[in-house]
Amino acid sequence: MAGDNDADRLKARDLIREIKRAGIRFIVALPDRTTSENVLKAMIKDPDFQVVQVCKEDEGVSICSGLYAAGHRSLLLMQYTGLLDSINAVRGVAVQGKNPVCMMVGMLQKEPGVPPTESKRYGLRIIEPILDAMQIEHHNIEAPGTEDKVVPAVERAYAELMPVAMLIGREPV
């Protein structure tokens, strides 16, 4: 069972460090309650990042694709509800268009330590099966140390020209 002490929680600074190590400088974002306070707000203040705030998540899928065509790496930060809302853009732009859209998805109100497929919340339970059906690689990032998945996930997305979803299971501190 995941603990409530900060020592047992994923650190926002570690997550941000890994995002930078992945070569990402453009952040395309809609506020997500899991990451807004400690990740997105920190990125907005960080001169290493250019944050593009969007009105709807499907815009972000396409902005990231345009940035890829222009030679840049980017990260789309959004809530799982935004991912669900963007399915057609993810399908057509990212998967069929072979664009390395890297998505960091906040799993709002997921129970700590519980796999998304075992959540009591319907909206969370369906995320991984949908990603599997769309043949989109996904990774769960929640416990300290799981931020190590970011760099290989991003590298693989750009090498294979495919999207990837990194599911943030609990608010980083």
Place this chain on the structure above:
Amino acid sequence: MMKRDEMLKVLARHRTDEIVVAVYKAAQDWIHIAPSDLNYTFTGAMGQGSSHALGLALGRPDKRVVVLDGDGSLLMNLGSLVTIANAAPKNFVHCVCENGTYETNGAVPIPTHSGFTFTGLAREAGYANTYTFDNLEDWDRNLDTLLKEDGPILVDLKVEPGEDYPENFPRLYSTEHRDRFRKVLAES
């Protein structure tokens, strides 16, 4: 009202090294009228042209990006006007080919009975400037200036179907052409 292909031929005459992002009917015409490795038609889903273009404009601020959007397409992604205005790319020219219909999907009219204008929406969103053209002479006369102006600019182009160019969706969404676009852009 301008014939769309004639309007595009004017743009082709004035084009120098701009990236042109085109969607649906404008894209089908454009790839025949102005073939270029800097044509970006790989938008993947309806409504997404302006957002792809924003990514290109932010990623390459040294290159001017011209979007040939559709009215039905832009209605599907109206929030992009606010996103673009907020990002404020100076190299962004957002042309809306306004034909009043979802032409690709059977020419059903778009819902415009409220009487809004795309230029009005863009101004309210915060675009730097807007224009409307309904004849080729004015379009031709103003285009050079407009292409050099600081953006984001929205240009409402009143068009109707002209010559019928063959549809080629596989070409529009070809990842091989996208990879070539990427290579040529990197070298330019």
